[in-house]
Amino acid sequence: MDRLWTDFVNSDYHDWRGGERSEDRLGNVSWQQDFLNRWQLEAPVPASNEEESAMRSFRDDLQALAIRLSNGKLFTEKDEAWLNDFMMAGEVIRQIITQDQQLGVALVPIHRHWAQVMAEVAADFAVTLVEGEGKRIRSCDNPDCRWIFYDDTRSRTQKYCDDKMCGNLMKVRRFRAKRKMHSNEEKTKT
Numbered sequence: 192m193d194r195l196w197t198d199f200v201n202s203d204y205h206d207w208r209g210g211e212r213s214e215d216r217l218g219n220v221s222w223q224q225d226f227l228n229r230w231q232l233e234a235p236v237p238a239s240n241e242e243e244s245a246m247r248s249f250r251d252d253l254q255a256l257a258i259r260l261s262n263g264k265l266f267t268e269k270d271e272a273w274l275n276d277f278m279m280a281g282e283v284i285r286q287i288i289t290q291d292q293q294l295g296v297a298l299v300p301i302h303r304h305w306a307q308v309m310a311e312v313a314a315d316f317a318v319t320l321v322e323g324e325g326k327r328i329r330s331c332d333n334p335d336c337r338w339i340f341y342d343d344t345r346s347r348t349q350k351y352c353d354d355k356m357c358g359n360l361m362k363v364r365r366f367r368a369k370r371k372m373h374s375n376e377e378k379t380k381t
């Protein structure tokens with residue numbers, strides 16, 4: 192399932208079929224608007240050039256950290272300070288809200304700018320580490336895809352972002368590679 196932070200990191204889109212459609216969607220106006228809508232966040236669209244480059248470097252660092260943790264590396268004090276820095280820009284107030292006829296207390300963002308959005312992304316990543324485990328963070332095993340996701344299966348064995356898409360594609364590739372090997376063996380025999 193997509194989380195706020197994985198959705199943000201995956202704006203660096205790789206064509207999982209290995210084609211030409213890979214693109215960095217972060218600077219894309221429609222991606223920016225859809226992203227804000229999906230997560231009920233507010234910021235000016237399009238983001239300014241400075242905001243866009245700040246977000247890109249934040250995203251690339253977050254992606255690198257996620258991959259490090261997925262490889263079993265520890266979450267360091269330096270990582271902690273780095274995340275805290277980004278979260279600090281996202282001030283919130285407490286507010287009673289009604290959702291699905293249930294009363295709740297929500298932390299409502301004060302600012303409507305991209306630094307606030309990055310703070311929300313950083314906080315969602317922090318919650319993933321607090322409530323889950325860094326080791327469950329995965330990068331899709333299809334080398335063309337590299338989609339970042341959180342493995343919430345009981346067995347912790349999810350290798351592909353989507354078994355029907357990348358899983359099947361890799362199965363077909365393995366099958367073809369095997370068949371090719373076989374036919375080469377046949378050739379050397381004769």
Ligand SMILES: [Zn+2]
Pocket residue numbers: 207331332333336337338351352353357
């Ligand atoms: Zn994938």
